[in-house]
Amino acid sequence: MKASHLKASPPKAPGAMNTRVDYPITPVPFHSVVIKDRFWLPRLETNRTVTIPAVLRKCEEFGRVDNFRKAARQLAGLPHGPYVGRMPFEDTDVYKALEGASFSLAVHPDGALDASVDDLIRLVAGAQEPDGYLYTNRTIDPAHTLPFAGPERWSNLVMSHELYNCGHLYEAACAHYLATGKTSLLDVARRSAALIRSVFGPDARHDTCGHQIVEMGLARLYRVTGDRGFIEAARFFLEQRGRHDSRPVYMYADNPRYSQDHAPVRDQRTAVGHAVRAMYMYSGMADVAALLPEESYARALQEIWRDVVSSKIYLTGGLGARHQSEAFGDAWELPNDTAYAETCAAIGSVMWNHRLFLLTGDSSCYDVLEQTLYNGLLSGVSLSGDEFFYVNPLESDGAFRFNHGSAGRQPWFDVSCCPTNLCRFFPSLPGYVYAVAADAVYVNLFASGSADIDVEGSPVRIVQETSYPWSGAVRLRISVPERRRLRLLLRIPGWSQERILGGELYCFEKTSTEQPSLSVNGEAAGFAFEKGYAILRREWRDNDVVELKIPMPARSVLCDPRVAGNRGKAAIQRGPLVYCVEERDSGAPVDSLRLVGVDSSGSDLETRWEPGLLGGVVTVRGPGFTAVPYYAWANRGTGPMRVWLRL
Numbered sequence: 129m130k131a132s133h134l135k136a137s138p139p140k141a142p143g144a145m146n147t148r149v150d151y152p153i154t155p156v157p158f159h160s161v162v163i164k165d166r167f168w169l170p171r172l173e174t175n176r177t178v179t180i181p182a183v184l185r186k187c188e189e190f191g192r193v194d195n196f197r198k199a200a201r202q203l204a205g206l207p208h209g210p211y212v213g214r215m216p217f218e219d220t221d222v223y224k225a226l227e228g229a230s231f232s233l234a235v236h237p238d239g240a241l242d243a244s245v246d247d248l249i250r251l252v253a254g255a256q257e258p259d260g261y262l263y264t265n266r267t268i269d270p271a272h273t274l275p276f277a278g279p280e281r282w283s284n285l286v287m288s289h290e291l292y293n294c295g296h297l298y299e300a301a302c303a304h305y306l307a308t309g310k311t312s313l314l315d316v317a318r319r320s321a322a323l324i325r326s327v328f329g330p331d332a333r334h335d336t337c338g339h340q341i342v343e344m345g346l347a348r349l350y351r352v353t354g355d356r357g358f359i360e361a362a363r364f365f366l367e368q369r370g371r372h373d374s375r376p377v378y379m380y381a382d383n384p385r386y387s388q389d390h391a392p393v394r395d396q397r398t399a400v401g402h403a404v405r406a407m408y409m410y411s412g413m414a415d416v417a418a419l420l421p422e423e424s425y426a427r428a429l430q431e432i433w434r435d436v437v438s439s440k441i442y443l444t445g446g447l448g449a450r451h452q453s454e455a456f457g458d459a460w461e462l463p464n465d466t467a468y469a470e471t472c473a474a475i476g477s478v479m480w481n482h483r484l485f486l487l488t489g490d491s492s493c494y495d496v497l498e499q500t501l502y503n504g505l506l507s508g509v510s511l512s513g514d515e516f517f518y519v520n521p522l523e524s525d526g527a528f529r530f531n532h533g534s535a536g537r538q539p540w541f542d543v544s545c546c547p548t549n550l551c552r553f554f555p556s557l558p559g560y561v562y563a564v565a566a567d568a569v570y571v572n573l574f575a576s577g578s579a580d581i582d583v584e585g586s587p588v589r590i591v592q593e594t595s596y597p598w599s600g601a602v603r604l605r606i607s608v609p610e611r612r613r614l615r616l617l618l619r620i621p622g623w624s625q626e627r628i629l630g631g632e633l634y635c636f637e638k639t640s641t642e643q644p645s646l647s648v649n650g651e652a653a654g655f656a657f658e659k660g661y662a663i664l665r666r667e668w669r670d671n672d673v674v675e676l677k678i679p680m681p682a683r684s685v686l687c688d689p690r691v692a693g694n695r696g697k698a699a700i701q702r703g704p705l706v707y708c709v710e711e712r713d714s715g716a717p718v719d720s721l722r723l724v725g726v727d728s729s730g731s732d733l734e735t736r737w738e739p740g741l742l743g744g745v746v747t748v749r750g751p752g753f754t755a756v757p758y759y760a761w762a763n764r765g766t767g768p769m770r771v772w773l774r775l
């Protein structure tokens with residue numbers, strides 16, 4: 129499965145790539161990490177064999193792909209039908225499907241998929257106007273665009289998503305190039321980027337897009353091409369936000385904070401507005417902070433992160449309290465039944481927290497990343513891989529149609545950002561497990577498999593064995609060609625250190641008496657502890673074995689009483705997993721259940737491995753109920769569900 133066929137080493141612009149500024153910590157790329165994990169491998173395989181094909185089929189079925197064909201026919205002067213879709217950003221579903229398929233090709237060669245990706249890219253290229261403009265809704269019929277699109281190019285940037293479409297195009301193009309070595313989609317992206325750099329800039333038009341992501345896309349283009357103009361364009365677009373010398377503030381539903389356009393980004397201190405826009409903006413800011421660099425952005429992000437973990441994050445990692453505007457609420461506004469917690473916001477949060485870790489080396493960012501990944505992100509896709517949550521509440525009565533018209537999962541949506549985002553996220557997951565900085569190797573996530581890591585020019589191989597998240601026992605075998613000194617930094621999860629999601633919003637009801645333990649070659653090992661990492665600094669020999677044991681009792685969690693809906697209630701967490709009770713697993717209505725008499729040893733919470741349930745889960749049994757991992761809910765039909773139970 130190792131991606132030895134990876135052809136593309138980034139082209140070297142003279143002097144650009146070797147000396148550039150970058151994140152102080154480097155992730156070990158996803159194609160150097162092989163996941164053989166019993167928890168993750170089936171999910172990655174389901175994504176490859178079910179979700180990606182399903183998403184590609186839906187893009188055909190709902191006219192997303194046809195829109196590119198029609199735009200190409202218009203450019204060729206041939207007859208064609210109208211644009212299909214309610215929104216002018218339907219093109220991005222195709223780009224995200226291309227990105228997911230490309231990531232998948234990088235680690236899993238597949239001739240048929242490769243060929244259909246090539247076909248799709250030909251369609252995309254055919255829809256690009258001669259000057260690089262690519263936005264099928266306008267190209268198909270310039271006189272009758274959707275209302276959001278505006279009457280002319282770039283005339284309604286607050287809602288047109290023209291630059292948003294570009295951002296997803298650039299992300300897909302870079303993924304395809306790195307996976308296959310082909311420049312077909314990258315060439316399309318470069319033509320598009322050349323156009324937007326001629327339209328927008330310090331000496332041209334001062335404006336930006338209502339929905340962020342072009343900044344992340346440009347940062348990625350910079351990484352791949354070495355052309356510094358791309359990262360400077362990313363900063364330019366970020367700098368336009370909150371500056372209203374040439375345009376009014378971007379508003380939606382009378383909310384001036386909807387698009388985070390209320391203040392210059394370097395001056396923003398709290399998370400506001402549309403949660404997905406926010407996550408993409410913060411991720412773009414982190415890229416610029418690292419790659420230019422831009423210190424004021426890094427400072428702003430620290431403050432915003434503190435705001436999120438102090439008062440605006442659900443226990444599941446979900447972000448966005450309000451259906452209205454898909455937005456963050458006020459501090460401690462975290463309703464469970466009407467939570468929005470969009471799957472895309474969870475994916476964006478994982479991307480943002482990863483970047484913050486790469487900037488700071490602080491494992492608190494990974495505590496948020498991990499808890500989001502195992503709960504509010506993973507809940508977005510069914511175990512079967514072809515049904516999705518757009519919205520991820522922590523409570524359901526089984527009737528309220530919280531999920532865009534349904535009280536359960538759906539195979540597709542009018543706006544289908546979440547399924548296509550999931551299909552592109554999962555293949556990149558192995559890239560979140562390890563990272564390096566000088567002689568330090570970070571082990572950030574626990575998943576069985578192997579990694580080939582370049583540490584200061586020489587190879588280090590790590591083979592990891594674990595049944596995480598069901599058990600906290602992790603075994604690492606270190607392979608080095610000859611004795612060498614290096615630092616191994618093992619993340620000690622915050623949840624094992626009485627710290628949930630990096631802040632004080634949630635706490636365990638009682639402190640644990642058990643602590644993680646660490647041994648090397650069977651002998652207890654001394655270690656330094658810094659920024660949430662156990663640091664083993666030693667001379668390593670081939671086949672040294674490190675064993676980490678993290679106690680993983682099921683425990684009850686309390687919430688800051690300023691969150692009204694959680695007062696007098698508790699939730700259950702075991703390891704990184706948040707649990708919920710579905711009414712089918714309780715002897716009474718979920719509203720009547722009580723989580724009483726539970727102590728820190730979990731003596732009243734019996735855990736049980738149930739291989740036949742929900743693909744194999746550890747259940748937690750409390751008084752009168754059986755709780756299952758939150759990510760797995762609504763896989764046996766719809767019905768009432770609760771994360772927070774009365775005390």
Ligand SMILES: [Zn+2]
Nearest residue numbers: 470472545546
């Ligand atoms: Zn979404």
